[in-house]
Amino acid sequence: MTSSSSDRPLLGRRSLLGLGLGLGLGASFALAACGDPGQAGTGGSAAGGTLKWGWALPTSWDPVFSSAGWDVHSLSLVYAGLTKLDEQGTAVPALASAWKFSTDGTSVTFTLRPGLTFSDGSPLDAAAVKKSLDRGRTEAKSLVAPQLTSVREVSAPDAQTVLLELSRPDYQIPNLLAGKTGMIVNPKAFESDAAGLATRPAGAGPFTLTSYTQNAKAVLRRNPAYWDASAIKLENFEVHPLPDAATVVAGLQSGQFDVAQIPGSQVAAAKAAGLEVQVIPSLVVAVLDVNVEKAPFDNPKVVEALKFAIDREALLKTQLFGYGEVNHQPFPKGYVGYDPASADLYRYDPAKARALLTEAGHPDGVDLTLTTTAAQGLPEQLQAQLKEVGIRATIDVVPAAQATQIVYIQHAKALFTDQFAGRDSAAQAFQVLFGEQGLMNPGRRTPPELAAAVEQVSRTPLDSPEYPKVLRAATALAVRTMPNTFLYSVPRLLARRKSVSPVPAFTAVQRFEGVTAS
Incomplete structure (x- = not known):
């Protein structure tokens, strides 16, 4: 059974409070530009505009040690998994184009898309996927390890094949790997400076982090090497801490934010201010x-x-x-x-x-x-x-x-x-x-x-x-x-400026495929 051809009912996402990992207050980091335009492939050249999102900054940019379920929204901007969840929460192909379970459900084989790279141009092949998943399973104090207990062994029979041997039948694996648990981290980064991942993510997501000021702002740029780059219409993306309820509407009106989470108490004020409001289940x-x-x-x-x-x-x-x-x-x-x-x-x-x-x-x-x-x-x-x-x-x-x-x-x-x-x-x-x-x-x-x-x-x-x-x-x-x-x-109550196109109604993780900003 391959996921790419079935319409499966879902599954989904977070605990607002997680296992808090401090990074130190006020730290600011500038990151080297990543991504090789020569590898853009499906990247196209029509992307443009900047979107400023009033949401939340992650507890860590390392998905293995990210401590809040809420982090998955920000981490999904810079990381990709073998699968992702569609708007209904069904696991669909991402880095993997298809997968198949063994007859007894004790193993699952993922087939990677050809020519994948991380945002720094490093090859994203089966060997890299194996190293990343093994790190999540075995790293001391890994916060995703408890979710991977059914995975007995990960192997890479060839460059485009990832095999997960399971200790018991577990048909939840494709959904499980769509979130933080399955985000693929560049082995080049954790083998050389694992601690640095807390502030300098190394993934293959739709965007690449270019600068980060903790508790203040994350600045990202479109990753032309992303496997689905043609769906990403924004050139630049910023993530800001969740605005205060009393000031969020004013922040949207002034352009401090283009899209922001708002409480129910502010919906009427947002609409009165000429903002669009989306109520996303x-x-x-x-x-x-x-x-x-x-x-x-x-x-x-x-x-x-x-x-x-x-x-x-x-x-x-x-x-x-x-x-x-x-x-x-x-x-x-x-x-x-x-x-x-x-x-x-x-x-x-x-x-x-x-x-x-x-x-x-x-x-x-x-x-x-x-x-x-x-x-x-x-x-x-x-x-x-x-x-x-x-x-x-x-x-x-x-x-x-x-x-x-x-x-x-x-x-x-x-x-x-x-x-x-x-x-x-x-x-x-x-x-x-x-x-x-x-x-x-x-x-x-x-x-x-x-x-x-x-x-x-x-x-x-x-x-x-x-x-x-x-x-x-x-x-x-x-x-x-x-x-x-x-x-x-x-x-999820999102208010947005009229210069931003409607945001896709993804039930589990907020995504931005097709979103434009002028």
Whole structure:
């Protein structure tokens, strides 16, 4: 089965907070020009214009040590993978023109496009792909290694063939390799100065980083050697930190940004200012991480009470100004893993929440701590809602830079406000949310039946008619057995100047093929 000819249902992307890797504040780097115009091939000569994107700068430009799922958007500008996800989240060819699984699903062979190069002109052949994937699998403290545990060996039988031998059937591999996990890094760079990749990416993406000022701006130029260069119409690209909600519209009007993420509260102002606004469905979902090793959530009845105590409709209206949808599960409507039977599983029911607290031995209510990185907004609204059923929540604010260490590494908090944006494969999303080593599973418990259901997801070919049913069954089991409390899906709200053409509505990772700016 080759991916290039099938229409497969999807899979998708991130955790807003990851494992924070500091690079030092205020560092500024100028990068040598990369890319050989003589190798432009399909690059063409019609590209032009500059796009300034108000979004987010990555925690690291090295995908192996990038610590936030959010980073994938910026990293996709400078790196390419064997596959990519289309607008529906289906794995389609990228550096690889096709792939094929063995009959038993324990190996997959990728065929590379001919004549590929990295942005510095180095050959991007099977040997380079092998070295890059092996680095992700084996490098000490690699943050993508947990996603590659099913890969037993990578080999390069010839210059255009990459063979992945698997320890078990895993049909999620093409989706998995579409994200950070599969971004191909130039071996020439990590073999000579691996640490330098944190600020000087070495990839084969649509753009090449030319200068970088940490926490301020990344300047990129079109890569004429990119495998799909003819689809890239922009000559220059800039990435800026996400603007403050109060100033983002003014920044767009002044030309400080051409495209920027905006909160729902600013949509009306953006439209009134003559800006175009796109509402792009995404895989981001607001969620509460619950640690069942910490009281009072060591009692399952309290966990269940929490889920019924939240008025998600009210949260959505206030926090997102109605943009998005109430959600009780990790996948949005329209996604292959969305389980209709779980749509209203924990509909707001304060009476039931109070009854569950009584069953848990707390007839007079219970006290707990709600940890967050910003007290105002969602935490305060949750605090007020929980008080109505007898859950007295004290808000605990921790610095965003320390939250990952405190919540995900030390597992020191009982309840944490978070956002999850999926991953490039559904099985990977399950691992992050519900796996025994999952970042967003601080209690580190996974029911055996759920682990078996997720294993079945990996063992089912994506183009099998059984795949949607298998995936939805795993979703249904997860939301009923795990403590994660999902709140609402968060769309990507992008405002843009009229001089910029519409931005493609990619569900998982924002891409810019075909975008023009004048």
